[in-house]
Amino acid sequence: MIDLRLPIGIFFLLVGLLMAGYGVVSPNDIPHIGMKINGNLDWGIVLTIFGLLMTIFGWRGQRRPPERKNQQPPTH
Amino acid sequence: MLQHLLLLATAMAPVQNAATAAASAAQAVPHALIHLAPIDIAILAVYLVFVIAIGYITGKGHQTSEDFFLSGRSIPAWITGLAFISANLGALEVMGMATSGYQYGMMTANYYWVGAIPAMVFMGVAMMPFFYGSKVRSVPEFLKKRYNEGARFINAITFAVFTPAISGISMYAMAVVLQDFLGWHFWPSVVVSGLVVLVYTFLGGLTASIYNEVLQFFLIVLGVAPLTIIGLIANHAKAVKHAAAGMHESWLAAATAGWGDFTHWLDTHQVSQGKTMLPGSMWLHTWMGTGHAAGNTLQITWPGVVLGLGFVLSFSYWCTNFLVVQRALAAKDMNSAQRTPLLAAFPKMLFPFIVILPGILAIPLLPHLVTGGTVVHGKLVSDTHTVNNVMPLMMGTYYPAGLLGLGLTALMASFMSGMAGNVTAFNTVVTYDLYGSLINPNASDKHYLWFGRIMTILGVAISVGFAFWVRGANSIMGYTQTIFGVVNAPLIAVFLLGMFWPRTTPWGGFIGLLVGTGTSVTLWILCMKGHPMAHFYKHGTTSAFWNALWSFCAGASSTILVSLFTRKQPVEQLTGLVYQVTPRGEVSATLAWYRKPLVLGILALLATLILNLLFW
Incomplete structure (x- = not known):
């Protein structure tokens, strides 16, 4: 089974890059607040970093051999 | 879903909550129709491609019905934990919580901090060993093992009837938002989104649903969280007005200053609720004024919150609803x-800050929103400038193109995660507990796998059909959700006695289930018909809490009474199902502290206690 962090990471990497790129090309401030905050660039960077970390962890997890299923009694 | 069902009781109460009376000079209303830019469409398209791809990838290698319905019992805890929250996080909850934040403030957080976390902890520490250890495939199957076929049938049929209906209501609500804000037609919105969910649940079964729920969880958090931050910044900008024009400030500095400006605004303004003016500061408290109903925004009292919401309603939902238990x-x-459920409790307790807080932050920013919509020829015609739409309105006002695409995709994701959760739970219960139990008990596993896929199509078809039905007759929406909530309210009595009192007999459980549910429905009808009891409670939420408690008492007492007069089961039949006769494993010395359920449960409760104290 695929390591779920991989598709999640790639998704946010793509969306983050899309938003950050759009923020660079079309630097719109957040509307109605009158402040110089480029929402797309800033949040796009946040998403890109998150996506990158998830991709790395997912890629490493994918290479690890699968855990053996362990049936334990309930623990309290 | 629990939160929404309960809030609906509030909405149906005759309390008119007008928008705040604060001066409405500040902000212009956003356009009713939001125009999406190509970047917004691109983000939505990437999302749709990914959810279908995940369905395709996870569906490869499904050979048995257990692979399809229970993911072959092979998923790690962090994934099932996030799916546990996400399946419950439908569009109605995300948007409904913001609405409730606008109307009632942080008091709404009680649905999380009292109405969810303690029950989730109890579920993980005390009840899960019996659900998982007994190897049942569904909650109704547990009832069959512990009690009898009758108890299973009642639980299964209720669940199978209401689950796709609730999903259809969620679908309807989402399509209305898309219609109002984006100008998309109703039927393509419903059919296309239904098809996307169908494709990935049909291909990948529960695994696809769970995997997508985790993606949707992150998308909802990362798509909606900026609204809280920007809401704070907007409050800061509103406070400093012209001085802010062209100002350069970091997100963090502006948001931090915004919290101070916002709380100052609430401290110095009165906010109206119907004909009553209340201090704005009441919108930031969860317990203040709950000594009497008139002293708080939600008109509830603390015994009702603790016993009705915190015990009966939340335990019935979080500990017995198959939608979440299946994860x-x-x-x-x-x-x-x-x-x-224990890992799920930690992000769950923080959700008020991204779904409720934006609604509260909107009070000074969008002070003119009204309650309800317009009724034309007996049908509710949606009005975009109502409190129900506070979240999309906030997004439309403050999200630039790009961020707006992310936010709307997050709302779409919340709708899809809720719907897929309902559909995968529906197909499992119908296949195992109705078809496999009553109609065709001796079929091959391959046949059940085939039947489950057909039920997936049926579940989506019923949801879509119900969405169109609700569109034609709006009043059924409220009744369907409320009745489902009412029917489920007393379930926990039968489960607790079944799991922790060996003397409980099959007849005791069966009769207790009938009496508890009957009491709950009867009390609800009496309140709806204007019985003096309803006037005593004064408010729909209060009556929902107390009715749940009385139904619990009726269900529990009848179970005990009938059990004392009927033949008890041999001990060997109860092993693995009842606490006293089930061998317990020792805590492994090698198990790290963060893997021990009791330690995690205590940490979750302590963190929740701190949040309650912070917003007392």
């Missing part, structure tokens, strides 16, 4: 199953 049953081992 834990897909876990790879007992420890992972126990940790599923």
Whole structure:
């Protein structure tokens, strides 16, 4: 089974890059607040970093051999 | 879903909550129709491609019905934990919580901090060993093992009837938002989104649903969280007005200053609720004024919150509803199953800050929103400038193109995660507990796998059909959701006695289920018909809490009474189902502290206590 962090990471990497790129090309401030905050660039960077970390962890997890299923009694 | 069902009772009460009376000079109303830019469409398209791809990838290799319905019991705890929250996080909850934040403030957080976390902890520590350890495939099957076929049938049929209906209502609500804000037609919105969910649940079954729920969880958090931050910044900008024009400030500095400006605004303004003016500061408290109903925004009293919401309603939902329990049953081992609701509790307790807080922050920013919509020829015609739409309105006002696409995709994701959760739970219960139990008990596993896929199509078809039905007759929406909530309210009595009192007999459980449900429905009808009791409670939420408590008492007492006069089961039949006669494993010395359910449960309760104290 695929390591779920991989598709999640790639998704946010793509969306983050899309938003950050759009923020660079079309630097719109957040509307109605009158402040110089480029929402797309800033949040796009946040998403890109998150996506990158998830991709790395997912890629490493994918290479690890699968855990053996362990049936334990309930623990309290 | 629990939160929404309960809030609906509030909405149906005759309390008119007008928008705040604060001066409405400040902000212009956003356009009713939001125009999406190509970047917004691109983000939505990437999302749709990914959810279908995940369905395709996870569907490869499904050979048995258990692979399809329970993911082969192979999923790690962090995934089932996030899916546990996400399946519950439908569009109605995300948007409904913001609405409730606008109307009632942080008091709404009680639905999380009292109405969810303690029950989730109890589920993980005390109840999950019996669900997972007994190897049942569904909650109704547990009732069959512990009690009898009758108890299973009542639980299964109720669940199978209401689950796709609730999903259809969620679909309807989402399509209305898309219609109002984006100008998309109703039927393509419903059919296309239904098809996307159908494709990935049909291909990948529960695994696809769970995997997508985790993606949707992150998308909802990362798509909606900026609204809280920007809401704070907007409050800061509103406070400093012209001085802010062209100002350069970091997100963090502006948001931090915004919290101070916002709380100052609430401290110095009165906010109206119907004809009553209340201090704005009441919108930031969860317990203040709950000594009497008139002293708080939600008109509730603390005994009702603690016993009705915190015990009966929340335990019935979080500990017995198959929609959420199914996620834990897909876990790879007992420890992972126990940790599923416990790991879910930590992000869950922080959700008020991204779904409720934006609604509260909107009070000074969008002070003119009204309650309800317009009724034309007996049908509710949606009005975009109502409190119900506070979240999309906030997004439309403050999200630039790009961020707006992310936010709307997050709302779409919340709708899809809720719907897929309902559909995968529906197909499992219908296949195992109705078809496999009553109609065709001796079929091959391959046949059940085939039947489950057909039920997936049927579940989506019923949801879509129900969405169109609700569109034609709006009043059924409220009744369907409320009745489902009412029917489920007393379930926990029968489960607790079944799991922790060996003397409980099959007849006791069966009669207790009938009496508890009957009491709950009767009390609800009496309140709806204007019985003096309803006037005593004064408010729909209060009556929902107390009715649940009385139904619990009726269900529990009848179970005990009938059990004392009927033949008890041999001990060997109860092993694995009842606490006293089930061998308990020792805590492994090698198990790290963060894997021990009891430690995680205590930490979750302590963190929740701190949040309650912070917003007392």
